[in-house]
Amino acid sequence: MNQLPLTVKRSIELMGLCLLCVLILVGKAIIMPLIMAFFVSIVLLPVYRFLKKGRLPDSLAILLSILLMIVSGIVVIWFFSIQLSSLLVDFPQIKKTLLLHLRELSEFLGQKTHYSTQQQLQFFHEQNAKLLNATGDLLRQVATSLSSVFVLMGLMPIYVFLLLFYKNLLVRFVFLWFSAKDHNRVEEALRETESIIKSYLIGLLIQIAFIIVILGGTLQLLGIPHALLIGIILAFLNLIPYVGIFMGTFIGLFIILASSQELLPIVELIVVVVVVHFLDQNILRPRVVGSKVRINALTSIIGVVIGGHIAGVSGMFLSLPIIAILKVIFDRTDMFAKWGVLFGDENPVHSPMQKLALRIWKRS
Template sequence: MHTLPLTVRRSIEVMGLFFLGWIIVLGHSLLAPILMAFFLSIMLLPVYRFFRRWRFPEVLAIGICILVLVVVLGLIVWFFSSQIGNLVADFPMIQKNVTNHLNNLSAWISSKTEYSTEEQTAFIQDQSSKLLSYAGGLLGGAATSATSVLIFLGLLPIYIFLMLFYKNLLLRFVFLWFPPENHARVEGIMHEIEVIIKSYLFGLLIQISYITVLLGGILLLLGIKHALLIGVIFAFLNLIPYVGALLGNIIGVLLTLASSSELLPIVEVLGTIAVVQFLDNNILMPRIVGSKVKINALATIVGVLVAGELAGIAGMFLSLPIIAILKIIFDRSELFKQWGVLFGDENPDRSPMHTPALRSKDDAVRKQLERENDVSPPEARDKLV
């Protein structure tokens, strides 16, 4: 059988990556709800199967799944609305505290530089007018964004219903792409993808819950205003690897600055976030999600940033499960196994420059690296289904 030269195959891979990125950029508003619906459909499969085992009609079982999802999302929206309502109610106090902080900052700048208070006021007014004109130009875009969010939320339950209803048809479509001798491997990949997505998404739900309770509860005991809002905002932003935690810290500090005239609460907020994040990263989250698929930090950061550029906030949230799925597929494919190595965390202790065995795609080498890095191999992951 004639095979393409290696350079031609690598050129085709690079071209494929380019066109894939181009398609994502052009169609991210269409692809984002489909991918989100795909992940949520897999997460709802246990609920669907439970009701099907009790002989519920298929349409009714799917309807109950969607109802559960709507109730959960409704509770989240209600919580945010109530907390933001409390924030709006405190607006006069927030305005007073912000003014005090600005006056203190102005006095400090005057003592350290040659800029007088009048010059600072003129600078702030000039920048404020520019900001207002810029914000006015964004109003049309904001209206468009709100419409896109409504369309996204409207399409999501429809896609979930159709994916659950036509799941057997979709599975048959996947199998027909491969010759019969590869069907066992394809089945293993699909089982593994289901396990990884369910464990990852359920782990994220648990993570959001305990971060909100831990962070919000501790801040509440310390007397920090809007403690629960800070906790839930940080919990959701923490879903975006690395970048989200930084944004959560910034928002927590800004909310505390606006709600307090002292600096001690800021130290308490940052210290509490650091402790909760340490517990989350080193103790709680590894035990919840486990070591079914490990993505290295470099691939995670680059993946989040690239996904953000290609598909915005939705892409950043979806980046990690998509990378995990791609790694599963690449690990099982001889043609793309090197990409699985690039995404994975099976870091050799020795350099391939001096150890020729590490330059090969040999399964024995892969299994040895997985044992050294505490990553469960695909065969073990399949048994978790």
């Protein structure tokens, strides 16, 4: 490989990258649950090790760790369902409020444009027919997604159990791929990968709690309807880097518009979201995640888009930790070290066009 021309090496790397993307697209139904189970098993490792100190058998320690995960998931779903049920109880009032807003919008358009109420109604019926067709397609996609979710929920505990049970076998398999002189680098990469995943996912759990308590509590004090539900939606959508906060804010605005005839709650929501997001990104996130996931914004956004295209919401959520793990691997290999530089956030102060030393990669 070292004897090949540089252009051939780069071409092989790009072909390998394209082949990897194709494999993920074709086998995402199998690969994505495995990746998610891998991340969950890393998070459960401290619990498993703690139980092992109590001299529990491997299988029992793993089962208790998985049981803790399942109970935590049930509590989250129960809390969300309570908040959602309150929204469904107010559905008749929400319907009236939406009709009122539509009527006001129709009167505004009638005053500012040449479209009459009849023309607006005709346009509305035409768009409604298109919307119904699109909704039918969306419902079919949701049904497919739900079936995938149920399959994932069934497979996840099995995958997590097997990954934890055979962890020593899997680690040995990784070491066997490398010569003895590279084992120190491999061990360093494995330990840093574990640290990155734990820091990132545990940090996200802290972020979720922070946003629900601070944002939802503030909106509750301001008297905004369904404040906790908006806080939960924003907290979980915030897990999707860069894009999630806008999606959550849009959904929150829609809930407020559907529940209130006043504009003040909308302004309050936007102000509270901006303040909480600023505190989250500049104070909380750097402390709970630290400097473990150091990926530049360009790579992060491209990774989120590609992850969403390949595997939907789960791909968007997993994109950053996957890129961070790839960077750890790339930084420790001579062949792919340049990709590690591309993924990182160490932006040179000087241009490589003027500073010749920046054109040469050196291992730190």
